[in-house]
Amino acid sequence: xxxxxxxxxxxxxxxxxxxxxxxxxxxxxxxxxxxxxxxxxxxxxxxxxxxxxxxxxxxxxxxxxxxxxxxxxxxxxxxxxxxxxxxxxxxxxxxxxxxxxxxxxxxxxxxxxxxxxxxxxxxxxxxxxxxxxxxxxxxxxxxxxxxxxxxxxxxxxxxxxxxxxxxxxxxxxxxxxxxxxxxxxxxxxxxxxxxxxxxxxxxxxxxxxxxxxxxxxxxxxxxxxxxxxxxxxxxxxxxxxxxxxxxxxxxxxxxxxxxxxxxxxxxxxxxxxxxxxxxxxxxxxxxxxxxxxxxxxxxxxxxxxxxxxxxxxxxxxxxxxxxxxxxxxxxxxxxxxxxxxxxxxxxxxxxxxxxxxxxxxxxxxxxxxxxxxxxxxxxxxxxxxxxxxxxxxxxxxxxxxxxxxxxxxxxxxxxxxxxxxxxxxxxxxxxxxxxxxxxxxxxxxxxxxxxxxxxxxxxxx
Ligand SMILES: [Zn+2]
Numbered sequence: 001x002x003x004x005x006x007x008x009x010x011x012x013x014x015x016x017x018x019x020x021x022x023x024x025x026x027x028x029x030x031x032x033x034x035x036x037x038x039x040x041x042x043x044x045x046x047x048x049x050x051x052x053x054x055x056x057x058x059x060x061x062x063x064x065x066x067x068x069x070x071x072x073x074x075x076x077x078x079x080x081x082x083x084x085x086x087x088x089x090x091x092x093x094x095x096x097x098x099x100x101x102x103x104x105x106x107x108x109x110x111x112x113x114x115x116x117x118x119x120x121x122x123x124x125x126x127x128x129x130x131x132x133x134x135x136x137x138x139x140x141x142x143x144x145x146x147x148x149x150x151x152x153x154x155x156x157x158x159x160x161x162x163x164x165x166x167x168x169x170x171x172x173x174x175x176x177x178x179x180x181x182x183x184x185x186x187x188x189x190x191x192x193x194x195x196x197x198x199x200x201x202x203x204x205x206x207x208x209x210x211x212x213x214x215x216x217x218x219x220x221x222x223x224x225x226x227x228x229x230x231x232x233x234x235x236x237x238x239x240x241x242x243x244x245x246x247x248x249x250x251x252x253x254x255x256x257x258x259x260x261x262x263x264x265x266x267x268x269x270x271x272x273x274x275x276x277x278x279x280x281x282x283x284x285x286x287x288x289x290x291x292x293x294x295x296x297x298x299x300x301x302x303x304x305x306x307x308x309x310x311x312x313x314x315x316x317x318x319x320x321x322x323x324x325x326x327x328x329x330x331x332x333x334x335x336x337x338x339x340x341x342x343x344x345x346x347x348x349x350x351x352x353x354x355x356x357x358x359x360x361x362x363x364x365x366x367x368x369x370x371x372x373x374x375x376x377x378x379x380x381x382x383x384x385x386x387x388x389x390x391x392x393x394x395x396x397x398x399x400x401x402x403x404x405x406x407x408x409x410x411x412x413x414x415x416x417x418x419x420x421x422x423x424x425x426x427x428x429x430x431x432x433x434x435x436x437x438x439x440x441x442x443x444x445x446x447x448x449x450x451x452x453x454x455x456x457x458x459x460x461x
Contacts, residue, residue, distance in 0.1 A: 006035045006036035007169065008035055008036075008039045008187075011038070013034075016037040017032050020170045020174060021220070022051055024049075024052040025059075025218065025237070026064070026262055028260055033173075033174075048166075054160060055237065055239070057152045060150070062237075062262075063085065065084075069083050070082050072088060082150060093109070094118075095121075104126060106126070152292075162192065162193070164242055164244065167234060168220075168246065169182060181247045198245060200244075201284050204291065208233070209241075209275060210275065214302045217260060217268065218258075219272065221233040224250055229245050229246075230245075230246050230250035231243055231245045231278060232244045232246055233278055236262075238295050239288065241291070257272050290413075294412075303352070312341065315340050350370060363417070368419070372422055372439045372441065374408075374420050376419070383406050390404070390405065399428055401429060408421070408422050408423075409423075424436070
């Protein structure tokens, strides 16, 4: 069927190309048979941008070209700039000069390259005033000691409700269903009516639909429930999951699905099975954090597989080459290959904890330790074990700190086990600023310091 008129304003269609899921989210379903250029432009200005604004942090994590840089808060409470490809940098460069034991101490902080420049400029000035440079330059990597939190609160607003209705009605039209049955809704969308309140946010606990382990997708489904209500179930990045009723007493059969990989754009054909019947409660409240973290975790899984495949290929190619050139001693072939693959997997398990499938990683205390993680059930014992540190003074570099508290941040649930990232919080005695160390990092520093003391002690007889 070729439609002649725009579904919203009824003016003649003019080949205006519409992305039913906006292009900003890599939506690939397009049609020139739905809306006119005027409506397309109007919605493009007032409605569609809500997704990009609301989901920007997710676009950064997923490496989308159109993501915008943002500010992120480190655990030290400083604000950092996060580039659109997810790299942190200091917001400002700072050089401080202080006096200690007749020495002039110069300290620079900030973006390493620029901080060094600023440092050298100050050092030159001091040099010209007759001071001699005797110190070392130590570079401290912020990423090493810091975790970042992008301040992001997903709040459902009326623009989002409008934009979701637009996707649902356009898909309805795309499936060539009778638009006269949803004429009221179409006219409210056309009028940018922000009082529309027909959207139920759901699937908070996969009660509607379970995801595959490495799934990051967009999904639109049109189906009928047992009361003959035709509804649209919609998922964007599996984070915004909603049900929208479109017509009551719908008589014909209806089962239409559009399903795509949100990262690659690839169209998917897997059957969509709902665990339960979708309900319409107009609920807008739920924990988006868990849906977001779960989507990021699945994205990590995808990245892990890509790198794993690539690295395995490289190792096999090199191995083949070495075999041909006789570099590998006879009888050692199998051992060498296993050793090379094993080393690669060990390295990857550091960069991507909890991705190796062979065993339950979240139960592996060694791996948790490397990443300063704990299972939730271990946290109380951990605090008990280290509570003797609280209130103690610690010298790190030239600064004195007092040990303040433990900080836990939940980050994933895997196999029903909640994992926590655990930091030690120290307060700088001079500046009163908190500094957060992943617990493994801090315990390692303590044990190095203890070893040093031992070496300085005269051997006991
Ligand atoms: Zn129109």
